[in-house]
Amino acid sequence: MLSNILAAIRSPPDPAEGAQQRPPRYAGEDTTPTTRREILGWYAYGIAAEVFAVCGVGSFLPLTLEQLAREHGTLQTSHLPCWGPQAPTNGTQADEQCIVGVMGLHITTASFAMYTFSLAVLIQALTLISFSALADYESNRKTLLLSFGFIGSATSMLFVLIAPPVFILGSVLVVIGVTCLGSSFVVLNSFLPVLVANDPSLQEVKDGGDEMSNFQSNSNSGVGDDADWNAWDEEDSLDGLQGPGQHVPLGADGLKSKGSGSNPELQLSTKISSKGVGLGYCAAVFVQILSIALLVTLSKTKLAEISGTLPMRFVLLLVGIWWCLFTFVAGRWLRSRPGPRLDTSSSPGASRWRVWLRLMGFAWKSLWKTVKVAVKLREAMIFLVAWFLLSDAMATVSGTAILFARTELKMSTTSVGLLSITATLSGMTGAFLWPHVSRRFGLKPNQTIIVCIVLFETIPLYGMLAYIPFIKNWGVIGLQKSWEIFPLAIVHGIVSGGLASYCRSFFGLLIPPGSEAAFYALYAATDKGSSFIGPAVVGVLVDATGQVRSGFFFIAILIVLPIPLVWMVNADKGRHDALAMAESLDKSHGGPVNDAQEAEGLLSHEQ
Template identity: 50%
Template sequence: MPLDLAAVRPRRYASEDTSSTSPRELRGWYAYGIAAEVFAVVGTGLFLPVTLEQLARERGVLFSDHSHACVDAVSARADDSAARQCVVRFLGARITTASFAMYTQSAAVLVQALTLVCCSSFADHGPWRKKMLMGFGYLGAVMSTLFVFVGPGMWFLAPGLVVVGVTCLGCSFTLLNAFLPLLVANCEGGKERGEEFELEVLDEGDGDGDGDGDGDGDGKGEDPERLARDLKRSAKISSRGVGLGYMAAVFVQVLSVIFLFLMSKTSIPKSSPTLPMRMILFFVGVWWATFSIPTLLWLRPRPGPPLPSQSKRSHPQTTLSTLLFYARFSFASFWRTLKRALRLRQVVVFLISWFLLSDAVATISGTAVLFARTELKMGTIAVAFLSITSISFGMIGAFAWPRVAAHFGAQPKTVLLFCVALMEVIPLYGLLGYIPFIRSWGVGGLQKPFEIYPLGVLHGCAMGGISSYARSVYAPLIPEGSEAAFFALYAVTDKGSSAFGPALVGTIVDRAGSIRPAFIFLAVLVLCPVPLLWVLNMEKGREDAAGMATEERMMDRGDGYGRVDQEDRAD
């Protein structure tokens, strides 16, 4: 029987849970990825932008002739992208139906970033990390199911549902990511209750019972061997989580294609083109809610220090004063976390690079779907097959990249850089369409629908690696005990940045009447994070994080919940 970590690692506060990570807890963590990744891929990655575009199209007019409704103008010239674009009036302005979806995405990620600032600080205190995870998860699931009721007559309600749903998705994944460092920190070598541990990565005991590789039994060693071991654990757990989520997304995507095919044999798509897609979004919401149940039952809360109380305040406490107290606490905590992060040079380098990279990835994904729909005139089923292609290879990439890295002895940062290089190929290929002799061929540079499928393969392989390795590169840079707060910064830079790319692409499309010019912007955007990732020093970042955590533990005295604000102290 292996020695329990709880017996060898002293608790920093009464409610801290230092028990060993179990196979059941890991399965609970994986389950939420299986539940929510379906909405992320099938919903936000495909059917939400397509549904938004189609709902707006049914109320829009031609870009080239505002007197003709889009649904009636089926004879637009096939070689004139501007003529085929549709515009709709929304909030007093005329915008293309493609940019309508892009602007909605930008609004969603901005609201998501603000929500993370307001709420994430609670997650590092008490049992709120898991409670908020499940709350955001089930609210997002409800938003997805409500799409079934939003027809063309209520198309203006769709952006609101998207904003709330995407906000819930991003916030819940942030909280899920915050569990990753805790799962890794409490991993134990050998076997659990006589059974083989679920992940081979957890089978690497070091003889002292703490599984950290330092031989001291305290789980606090900061030597390079422990860093390498934790990076390997984190990367494998993260990769498996991404891979299982992609498997679920591919399964649901295949079911969606079958459903769309069967519906195409009826008269429903002709009378209500968005109804089949809205029914799929309803199913996605039900899936999200159902497969979150194992997370609710099996994932340990891993509570943080207690929240501060108002017990010392002299005036009577009301509901409003309590809400204001915690709102101030949340913003103050986020500001404190930001100042702490600024003291960690490697965290700053990573977050800036992630800001740029996540914006590029999100913008490429959304632009590709809309390009296929509006420029290549691909139908919903064809676009769904494109999504299946990308996610299938994303799943393969999530499982394959750790093996490739192990075979070549590549570090997580190296794998991340290689995946960025693969992503750069996509906009560069689209720009080939501007070369005169290639354009004269009528094929090459994304002039034909079939060309986008190999790019979908490339996109999936790159996404599998980026999704898996970005958070596993970031996790070791976080000071112990601040997982949710620092992953909130990760999510704010991720989702907050994603507001800019889609909005700029939307502006380009509104001015040019075509999506292709946006490839120039995307090609530059993908390259921007490369120099920063190149200079990122993982070992130094881990040492700095450990030093900050140790310093703060030594400075904590008698407040029972918080850490002394040391940002004005010299490093």
């Protein structure tokens, strides 16, 4: 694991760098062959940011936020401090909910963390859409990547300075960090089609003409999106997405598309992206282990007595330093690969900022045009509604589980870190497992999705068992003991791996060929646009009931709602409608989807 990462850092420059490969399509285009060092630079940023995604957002940020608020809060009834020498250690007072004041409102510390992440996801979605048209111009792609990377890593490192009296600043840092994380990932993935297009191994294909020109015209279509990380075993993954006798022509996000079996660009992008995802997850697990070791060490010092958040804040410092260092490596090894110059001819004398604002408006307008086309495709719209609900449920379960483990099960920070590792490794296992399960039982893609959803439903249902009086009296079953959450973490990881990849795959069936970029932009916007709702609702329930467990009722309903919608989708009819729509758009010579492709930029690469 670590040896692969260190080998990437030590890689020498590639002597091929600097040679021209093909004529530029616009003034200033960098068409020098993609070098090995450049590919390693692309890997380096995945190694950098994935650590914050798993160790920060997935583990220690929710715990740190809750603990910061707790150390500044008071118990709901007794009004005693929630933490410190005056805080009760046993009895009914110790079981009271901890309340903290935020902008004149009194909320529980657990809901404070949920509200923060809900706001962070909402702002991230707005940022992704608003900046979607900027990365494809001039040197903005690399500039945005490094800016998001360094700003995001700084927010993680600055947590070491956030004391309980200024806990609200921690919420601000989370919002900035989560926004930078998601934005940097989509900018990173927008590099991949450019790197593939200039790869020297494709020289013969590029000289062939037609195949290269087709690929060039869709260079922003998200080929090789590393979000579909079940592509680690490409042969098994693609086979597993097919039912009996069914060929699955998938979209441009790194999945199999119609007639793409011999597409060398697709094969190369899949190879690069799958390795990048693998390195990112290995780095995340490695740093998570380091973090647990650091927590155990610091817990034996006086730092933990000063503040319960200090050990976790030092872990976030470590995570931020890691993110910053590997961002620096990515910045050194990635070429700028500039896009066309920003056109200011239509606005003589306009400032650069006005041009950027015009592009932001164009991005929103283009997304709306894509929505108007998607509305005409019944099967695609039904599935988008299902994905809207399902993606929100997945995001809500993750955040709720971490806070439930800490506040209800009283698990230590070290145990929560181990829980995160369990879920991460299970997710990687699920990526390999589901294609084999689907092939073994002859499941169609939507049937596999429904099986995953049913298994996912067992998580909140199991937690709700503790509301049954005789089970509650047992003191076990229904997530009453901390060890019970680890098997559920395995279920969560395995199921999430299948849902994330198969939903993207199934949606690819319903996209008009040639419009993959615009429709996957809409898919990503639907994902991010819904994922703030669930955490906010759970936060309200926690405030109303004083228990994180009450959120299981909402989650159970949210998970089951997409099942009839997924079942209703007729893949054959959806594909037929998509092909008919593609012909219609071709005849219109630049319809709404083609316009959207021009501006969708980052979102088509969203993971």
